[in-house]
Amino acid sequence: MSAADRIDHVLVVGGGLTAWYAAAALKRRAPFLTVTLLATPPAADALADRIACTLPSLPGFQVDLGIGEDDGVTRTGAGYRLGTRFVGWAEGRPDYVHAYDGYGHPIGSAAFHLHWVRAAQDGTVAPFDAFSPAAHLARAGRFVPPTPDTPFAGHDYGLTLDLDRQRAMIRAFATHVGVIEMPGEIEEVSVDARGFVTGVTLIDGRTVTADLYVDATGPAATLREAVDEEWRDWQAWLPCDRVLLAMAPAGEGATVLTEVTAHAAGWRWSSGEQRGIAYSASHLSDADAAAMLGTTADAVIAIRPGTRPCPWRGNCIAIGDAATQVEPLEWCNLHLALSAIDRLIAMLPDRHMAEVEAADFNRQTLAEAERVRDFLAAHYRTAHRSEPMWHTVAQAAPPPGLAHTLAQFAERGRLPFYEEETFTRDSWAAILLGQGFLPRRVDPLVHSTSPGDVHRMMARMTDAIAAALPHTPAHAQWRAAQMRRLAR
Structure with a gap:
């Protein structure tokens, strides 16, 4: 040039x-x-x-710029996030955690979630997130960065800013x-x-x-x-077109696990330092949303999905x-x-x-945005709630990418992967299985390993996590230690 x-x-x-x-x-x-x-x-x-709340991409972006963790995280008062806990998205089922981590590990020639599906059909398996080390850390309110030679070696983390x-x-x-x-x-x-x-x-x-x-x-x-x-327009698949934000009461620190609770017209969350509610204006008034939030909120934010x-x-x-x-x-x-x-x-x-350069930028950007849309829409499509908003969005014909993904998974648990994915196959499996969206058939690859051997391997996974967990610090302790280190 x-x-x-x-x-x-x-x-x-x-x-x-x-x-x-x-x-x-x-x-x-x-x-x-x-x-x-x-x-x-x-x-x-x-x-x-x-x-x-952020995904793990922000810490990585900072590192690429040359902003270290001391400046980008610790000195800015950020907390660490290991995932999100979903409550009430599938009535009659327990809450589940989408952690930024792997879930189990392949057994034989089959992905772990395929073995889990077979065990679930037999009624002899722990919840899917029991096999994610980061989910255990998150539920316990603990945090360590990825640590070699421990069960906590492969997770990632976002931030609460x-x-x-x-x-x-x-x-x-x-x-x-x-x-x-x-x-x-x-x-x-x-x-x-x-x-x-x-x-x-x-x-x-x-x-x-x-x-x-x-x-x-x-x-x-x-x-x-x-x-x-x-x-x-994506509102047929993403129904929440309003958001209210509020600060949490003084004294609440950032939480390592963000709780997201479904309600009749959307969902609400608390990240420790910020809380919010997302809702469909057609199914909940702004005043009622503010009342549900339980504290003085900022002005209503309108979204055009x-x-x-x-x-x-x-x-x-x-x-x-x-x-x-x-x-x-x-x-x-x-x-x-x-x-x-x-x-x-x-x-x-x-x-x-050059138009050809802009066209490729637009192609990649649109593909990424559409797969994010599909991942978010999957939460609504596979939810189990009876209220009108949830029923309407669950009945809407899904976009083609999501329809393909759900059809493949519903048949035998296979997860297609697209070029511009934000979320891993383990993330997709965590959401779908957490909400009770199980395949109709067991994948034949799992039969290369006997159910008894799989059960013993799963037990070793959860035992190793349980043994290592008490040796990790609470999130607040980790953050305080980092501040003390900077103060020296």
């Missing part, structure tokens, strides 16, 4: 975590760029910026590596006949131009909406809530934004903004 072809200036617009992470990553990983962040007021309805401190950290990092911060509010976005953004006029009269524009303004998508308004099939058009790329909006079930909002930032940097365009 010649110097004349290379882009020089990127304008990132937005004031929340998504914008700051985008600007920091662009400058850190493409230092030849001039990266300006137009710090518009943070969007109150941008869930990627406002949900405290102190959002204000996290934003202050990444803002300081971004400006340290050379991002230029420009406070302002947008008056007008200029777009030419090709659909390229040509400039942004601020309310104070200034005009800002760039080679590439990154829209991290939240659902308003202030830049990207000026190009086109194409949108795919769906995605922008072409987040990259011309020289403008939408990320975060500007590209995809989903309820925060499974905590995917910030994850999708970080994934888009990685993809943008890997596919960084030149001045030609």
Whole structure:
């Protein structure tokens, strides 16, 4: 690429975590760029910026930027998360844990969950999450990082953020590596006949131009909406179109296991430092939702479940809530934004903004968003609740990817895997089996090992976890030890 072809200036617009992470990553990983962040007021309805729970992708993203755990986690007051406990999603069944870990290990030539299905049909097996070391840690309120030569060697972890401190950290990092911060509010976005953004006029009269524009303004998508308004609606499969957030009472620390409890019109959660409720406005009023939350809540956040099939058009790329909006079930909002930032940097365009490059970015981004949609929709599709909202969404014809996955699993427990998956096969199995969605037939591969041998292997797995668990610290103890280490 010649110097004349290379882009020089990127304008990132937005004031929340998504914008700051985008600007920091662009400058850190493409230092030849001039990266300006137009710090518009943070969007109150941008869930990627406002949900405290994260997937394991955030710690990994920080490491890629050169932000160590001391700065990205400990000094920002973040807690560690090992998974989510689902309560009331399948009436008549116990709660279950979706942990960021493997569940058992293959036996013979068959995946562990296939052996578990055979044992479950015989009525002689512990719950599926009993075979996840991280699920045991999480239920006990304990935490250790992956530790070789122990049962706790293979798990991953997300975070529960102190959002204000996290934003202050990444803002300081971004400006340290050379991002230029420009406070302002947008008056007008200029777009030419090709659909390229040509400039942004601020309310104070200034005009800002760039080679590439990154829209991290939240659902308003202030830049990207000026190009086109194409949108795919997902509400038939993701029914919750409202969220209320509130702070937990003083003294409650971050929990290593986030509890998500279903209710008649959606679900509610508590992460220790933040609590919230997601619900369908057609089935629950805002006032009743606030009453269920049990504390003073922020303003109602309206969600338009769906995605922008072409987040990259011309020289403008939408990320975060500007590209995809989903309820925060499974905590995917910030994850999708970080994934888009990685993809943008890997596919960084030149001045030609070749359509073939944008098309591949859009293909991958849409595929990832749709598989996240399928994973979230699977919770509703396989739930066992009798209320009208749940009945309606369970009866809706599923999207093709989810229909294929459920059909394969329902027949003999096989889990197809798509190119742009966020969640592992073990995660899919944890949700489906936890909600009682069992295959009709046992996979023939399991017959290579006798039921008795499998039972003994399963017992050894759970015994090893039980023996190691008392030697792990409580989550609060681990966090306190990390703070003491920094203070020395």
